Amino acid sequence: MVIDCHGHYTTAPKQLQAFRDGQVAGLSDPEKPPPVLSAISDDELRESVQPQLQFQSDRGTDVTIFSPRASVMGHHIGDARTSLAWTRHCNDLIHRVCELFPNNFVGVCQLPQTPSAPLANCLDELRRCVEQLGFIGCNVNPDPSGGMWTAKPLTDRFWYPFYEVLVELDVPAMVHVSGTCNPNFHTTGSHYINADVTAFMQFITGDLFRDFPTLRMIVPHGGGAAPYHWGRYRGLAQDNKRPPLDEMMRGNVFFDTCVYHQAGIDLLLKVVPVDNILFGSEMVGAVRSIDPTTGFYFDDTKRYIDAAAISDADKQKIFEGNSRKVFPRFRAA
Numbered sequence: 384m385v386i387d388c389h390g391h392y393t394t395a396p397k398q399l400q401a402f403r404d405g406q407v408a409g410l411s412d413p414e415k416p417p418p419v420l421s422a423i424s425d426d427e428l429r430e431s432v433q434p435q436l437q438f439q440s441d442r443g444t445d446v447t448i449f450s451p452r453a454s455v456m457g458h459h460i461g462d463a464r465t466s467l468a469w470t471r472h473c474n475d476l477i478h479r480v481c482e483l484f485p486n487n488f489v490g491v492c493q494l495p496q497t498p499s500a501p502l503a504n505c506l507d508e509l510r511r512c513v514e515q516l517g518f519i520g521c522n523v524n525p526d527p528s529g530g531m532w533t534a535k536p537l538t539d540r541f542w543y544p545f546y547e548v549l550v551e552l553d554v555p556a557m558v559h560v561s562g563t564c565n566p567n568f569h570t571t572g573s574h575y576i577n578a579d580v581t582a583f584m585q586f587i588t589g590d591l592f593r594d595f596p597t598l599r600m601i602v603p604h605g606g607g608a609a610p611y612h613w614g615r616y617r618g619l620a621q622d623n624k625r626p627p628l629d630e631m632m633r634g635n636v637f638f639d640t641c642v643y644h645q646a647g648i649d650l651l652l653k654v655v656p657v658d659n660i661l662f663g664s665e666m667v668g669a670v671r672s673i674d675p676t677t678g679f680y681f682d683d684t685k686r687y688i689d690a691a692a693i694s695d696a697d698k699q700k701i702f703e704g705n706s707r708k709v710f711p712r713f714r715a716a
């Protein structure tokens with residue numbers, strides 16, 4: 384089985400965005416009644432995920448661990464009520480898609496984070512999604528300010544109540560920022576990758592996994608630039624009297640394979656322990672075009688793993704085994 388650990392619902396019916404537009408419009412006019420999400424039929428949902436189903440079929444992947452569109456989580460927009468209403472609609476639609484296509488999609492939730500409210504607001508929604516909707520993980524935004532980085536580092540005790548619930552529910556979190564309101568950063572080109580590296584460096588310098596030995600965090604997009612700069616991070620860990628990277632990551636930190644060329648995947652596989660790599664593509668999303676040098680989609684990452692010079696046993700870990708360990712609720716889902 385090929386499990387894609389990183390897919391977003393980027394093709395949701397237009398009613399969802401209309402709701403969001405209504406929310407944003409209402410922020411400048413408090414007299415306006417809050418928007419209502421217009422009805423979305425099962426047929427519209429079925430139609431909306433045809434691109435994902437087609438890519439699964441064309442590329443030979445089986446099931447996608449599926450979350451709301453990350454770039455529009457927009458935790459910096461509005462307040463806690465805005466974020467909660469938006470998040471619940473997004474998560475509910477993921478749930479409906481997973482119910483319609485239980486063999487193709489398994490749910491992962493977004494959280495109703497907001498810079499102006501305590502993290503406690505997120506815990507009820509996380510529990511609802513895991514315990515009632517059958518979700519198997521969540522995306523956590525290390526920068527709910529949307530590019531201003533006003534939040535505490537992920538290793539700060541601010542986040543500990545959240546980690547306690549993750550451990551209790553036995554679900555992992557993917558560290559995933561959203562869109563940015565800082566024009567210096569392109570959302571998918573730099574903000575995403577910056578956040579991956581930022582989170583990874585925080586993990587090196589903090590004591591998160593000493594305090595939560597069973598906590599599992601996924602750093603997406605191949606770990607950002609971390610594998611390319613592996614020597615720098617190994618050296619920084621050593622200079623700062625921190626555990627070696629392989630030891631720090633063991634059982635706790637995972638990278639996906641959302642790296643959109645063969646040389647990048649080969650590097651990832653060369654420097655990062657195979658047990659810490661999960662197959663992912665992030666389709667349909669970050670890069671949507673075809674690589675003219677190969678004739679295949681940039682985000683058809685299965686091709687790169689298939690072509691990599693590693694054993695079949697290692698490929699099986701990346702495609703399936705590691706995800707089953709990181710997402711123990713996958714089996715039940």
Ligand SMILES: [Zn+2]
Pocket residue numbers: 389391453559603665
């Ligand atoms: Zn993503």
